[in-house]
Amino acid sequence: MATLQIRDLHVSVETDGEPTEILRGVDLTIDSGQTHAIMGPNGSGKSTLAYSIAGHPKYTITGGTVTLDGQDVLAMSVDERARAGLFLAMQYPVEVPGVTVSNFLRTAKTALDGEAPALRHWVKDVRTAMADLRMDPAFAERNVNEGFSGGEKKRHEILQMELLKPKFAILDETDSGLDVDALKIVSDGVNRVREGGEVGVLLITHYTRILRYVRPDVVHVFVAGRVAETGGPELADELEENGYDRFVSAVAAS
Amino acid sequence: MARRARTTARRSPSAPLSPAPRVHDTTSTRRTAITPPDTRPHDTEAAGSTTTPADARQEHAVDHAAQAPTDVTLDSSRSAGPSYDAGAAVVAAAGEAVLEATRGERARSFDVADFPVPTGREEVWRFTPLDRLGGLLEDAPADPDARDVVVQAPDGVHVGTLAAGEGVRGTALVPEDRAAVLADAASPSATHVRIPREVELDGPVHVSVVGRPGSRGAGHLVVEAERHSRAVVVVEHTGGGVHADGVEVVVGDGAELTVVSLQLWDDEAVHVSQQEASVGRDASYRHIAITLGGSVVRLSSTSRYAGPGGSAEMLGVYFADSGQHLEHRSFVDHAEARCRSDVRYKGALQGETARTVWIGDVLIRAAAQGTETYELNRNLLLTEGARADSVPNLEIETGDIEGAGHASATGRFDDEQLFYLRSRGIPEEVARRLVVRGFFADVVQRIGVPAVTDRVMAAIEAELDLAVGPVAGAAAAADAVAAEPVLAGRA
Ligand SMILES: Nc1ncnc2c1ncn2[C@@H]1O[C@H](COP(=O)(O)OP(=O)(O)OP(=O)(O)O)[C@@H](O)[C@H]1O
Ligand SMILES: [Mg+2]
Numbered sequence: 235m236a237t238l239q240i241r242d243l244h245v246s247v248e249t250d251g252e253p254t255e256i257l258r259g260v261d262l263t264i265d266s267g268q269t270h271a272i273m274g275p276n277g278s279g280k281s282t283l284a285y286s287i288a289g290h291p292k293y294t295i296t297g298g299t300v301t302l303d304g305q306d307v308l309a310m311s312v313d314e315r316a317r318a319g320l321f322l323a324m325q326y327p328v329e330v331p332g333v334t335v336s337n338f339l340r341t342a343k344t345a346l347d348g349e350a351p352a353l354r355h356w357v358k359d360v361r362t363a364m365a366d367l368r369m370d371p372a373f374a375e376r377n378v379n380e381g382f383s384g385g386e387k388k389r390h391e392i393l394q395m396e397l398l399k400p401k402f403a404i405l406d407e408t409d410s411g412l413d414v415d416a417l418k419i420v421s422d423g424v425n426r427v428r429e430g431g432e433v434g435v436l437l438i439t440h441y442t443r444i445l446r447y448v449r450p451d452v453v454h455v456f457v458a459g460r461v462a463e464t465g466g467p468e469l470a471d472e473l474e475e476n477g478y479d480r481f482v483s484a485v486a487a488s
Numbered sequence: 489m490a491r492r493a494r495t496t497a498r499r500s501p502s503a504p505l506s507p508a509p510r511v512h513d514t515t516s517t518r519r520t521a522i523t524p525p526d527t528r529p530h531d532t533e534a535a536g537s538t539t540t541p542a543d544a545r546q547e548h549a550v551d552h553a554a555q556a557p558t559d560v561t562l563d564s565s566r567s568a569g570p571s572y573d574a575g576a577a578v579v580a581a582a583g584e585a586v587l588e589a590t591r592g593e594r595a596r597s598f599d600v601a602d603f604p605v606p607t608g609r610e611e612v613w614r615f616t617p618l619d620r621l622g623g624l625l626e627d628a629p630a631d632p633d634a635r636d637v638v639v640q641a642p643d644g645v646h647v648g649t650l651a652a653g654e655g656v657r658g659t660a661l662v663p664e665d666r667a668a669v670l671a672d673a674a675s676p677s678a679t680h681v682r683i684p685r686e687v688e689l690d691g692p693v694h695v696s697v698v699g700r701p702g703s704r705g706a707g708h709l710v711v712e713a714e715r716h717s718r719a720v721v722v723v724e725h726t727g728g729g730v731h732a733d734g735v736e737v738v739v740g741d742g743a744e745l746t747v748v749s750l751q752l753w754d755d756e757a758v759h760v761s762q763q764e765a766s767v768g769r770d771a772s773y774r775h776i777a778i779t780l781g782g783s784v785v786r787l788s789s790t791s792r793y794a795g796p797g798g799s800a801e802m803l804g805v806y807f808a809d810s811g812q813h814l815e816h817r818s819f820v821d822h823a824e825a826r827c828r829s830d831v832r833y834k835g836a837l838q839g840e841t842a843r844t845v846w847i848g849d850v851l852i853r854a855a856a857q858g859t860e861t862y863e864l865n866r867n868l869l870l871t872e873g874a875r876a877d878s879v880p881n882l883e884i885e886t887g888d889i890e891g892a893g894h895a896s897a898t899g900r901f902d903d904e905q906l907f908y909l910r911s912r913g914i915p916e917e918v919a920r921r922l923v924v925r926g927f928f929a930d931v932v933q934r935i936g937v938p939a940v941t942d943r944v945m946a947a948i949e950a951e952l953d954l955a956v957g958p959v960a961g962a963a964a965a966a967d968a969v970a971a972e973p974v975l976a977g978r979a
Contacts, residue, residue: 291903321912398912
């Protein structure tokens with residue numbers, strides 16, 4: 235079993251040359267096989283948390299630790315983190331002109347495994363995973379995210395999660411911009427990966443909608459750069475009912 | 489005199505490159521209408537310059553220059569003197585600069601006296617470092633043994649020589665600058681490659697030009713593809729010296745001809761070349777410029793049409809390192825009806841003093857009804873200090889066109905692309921290579937000549953070795969895998 239542990243994480247970004255603190259002491263522990271939902275209002279720092287774990291250069295860690303089975307994640311480069319087993323499905327996936335999806339996937343798989351995948355199996359795996367996500371096979375020969383619709387980009391992120399088999403996957407608003415059908419397809423994809431029982435999932439979302447398809451074990455309410463409250467799935471139901479007001483005003487009062 | 493509307497676009501060199509939408513100028517005004525120059529600053533997005541119908545006067549020009557990391561608003565049109573600008577033409581009359589009102593009026597002549605030694609302020613020379621041309625513009629004799637020219641051609645191809653004015657020599661290429669007129673005068677015997685009519689070649693004709701270091705050379709090559717023939721001609725320049733030459737191309741009616749000009753010179757070489765084609769009725773001409781080696785390379789590629797229905801595709805790939813000045817000037821002169829042209833140049837720059845220039849002129853004359861044209865230039869600045877100038881210039885004299893568009897952008901390496909790839913476990917060096925290869929991919933795939941595509945990709949790899957160091961170990965394995973689809977995609 236693997237454990238991803240975030241302790242008292244402080245992160246700031248530069249704005250107009252001034253550092254602004256966005257994360258103010260995040261504590262969170264997740265084991266493989268679990269799914270944690272992180273829910274919070276716009277601008278509360280959810281994506282900042284995701285990018286900081288992945289190692290995006292824009293975010294400066296000013297305090298705290300992130301460890302994966304005791305290993306210092308923050309000391310690793312971006313690609314080392316991925317090779318250690320972390321995966322980030324981005325809220326806004328990046329277009330890479332001239333690099334085809336199939337080339338990209340194969341290069342990533344090769345980098346993660348340290349050797350090229352056996353071609354026959356790999357081609358079949360890719361084809362199956364694409365079919366499961368109702369992606370046209372033609373996408374394999376298109377350039378990464380170029381001209382993809384919002385929903386297609388999200389499917390492509392989940393496709394990568396299925397094929398690259400991370401230990402921990404952070405899904406940053408993978409549900410946003412999806413209609414109900416697409417939401418179900420994407421959720422099914424996440425559930426297929428979860429069925430293996432190996433992966434830990436940090437599901438970042440603004441709405442409870444996706445939680446009907448991907449049931450979380452733990453729900454964290456994220457407000458003003460930290461976890462304001464942690465509970466079971468019933469916490470999501472309360473948010474559905476009452477919104478974030480209670481938490482936001484509690485933070486404002488403190 | 490027609491006035492030329494001009495917009496000056498500026499963009500931050502740090503903005504990421506992203507694909508430009510294909511833009512069509514749908515202008516209906518004619519040149520006779522006088523429109524004041526459009527001096528509104530264009531704040532271009534990542535897409536580079538785009539033309540909206542509101543902007544489309546009878547002519548449209550956009551300058552781009554980018555220099556990383558400083559000098560955010562550098563404007564190439566201000567660098568060495570004014571360019572196409574009717575106001576400035578008055579100044580020209582006073583002797584300040586030599587300018588032309590329209591690209592179509594540029595002097596073409598076989599008389600050296602028509603091209604005085606330039607000062608550097610002329611429209612055609614203002615981007616070129618004249619002091620680095622090694623005396624190329626001086627009217628001095630060429631060394632007879634300056635270049636070794638060897639032609640390897642499949643059976644059925646005629647290889648011979650042509651004196652000035654003999655056969656088709658001089659019908660397609662008429663010198664347009666001093667380097668070209670001197671080269672022509674210094675080449676009493678041109679190499680002549682003729683593909684007889686209806687002959688379709690399986691393999692390319694290979695013309696090797698090897699320059700002797702320290703020499704001064706001149707040359708003229710005539711490629712004649714007779715009607716309904718089909719051929720690929722690869723002209724490969726290696727070695728050293730200072731060379732001025734011409735490649736004259738006559739594409740007969742219905743013929744399909746690809747001319748590839750490879751500039752793989754040694755580091756000190758200087759090369760100024762005018763390569764000009766006459767494209768016959770319903771013929772297809774492709775010109776591909778690949779410029780990687782040489783100290784100063786300046787290649788002017790022109791397509792003209794000898795009848796309706798012709799098509800010209802002009803591609804360019806260049807990679808400039810420190811100390812290199814690589815300049816490409818493309819010109820499509822649409823004077824016939826229902827012709828098409830498609831111009832795409834892509835370049836990468838690395839190193840403090842790497843410098844590239846692309847001038848893309850397209851002229852659609854009044855007679856050229858139903859023209860369809862597009863031109864694009866993109867530059868990728870891999871390191872700080874490099875500078876790329878990019879000047880698309882589209883003149884339209886008829887309202888009856890199918891489409892006319894251009895795009896131009898210069899940008900730095902996109903760190904978000906790098907982050908995305910690395911977040912999937914791809915090591916940084918491999919990710920950089922993927923992005924750079926991806927940048928060139930669409931143009932490289934259009935080359936369509938496997939031997940050339942392979943060499944270009946290998947050369948780009950070698951350039952990247954210089955930049956990021958050879959890829960080692962597991963990363964190399966990933967890289968080898970990654971390279972394959974790009975190459976496989978060419979067919
Ligand atoms: N690179 C950056 N530069 C400046 N400010 C930033 C940057 N990234 C995030 N911020 C700021 O940090 C705060 C948190 O942003 P973040 O994107 O993490 O929020 P979020 O919870 O993911 O919001 P959303 O629900 O809208 O996705 C916001 O106020 C945002 O403006
Ligand atoms: Mg977010």
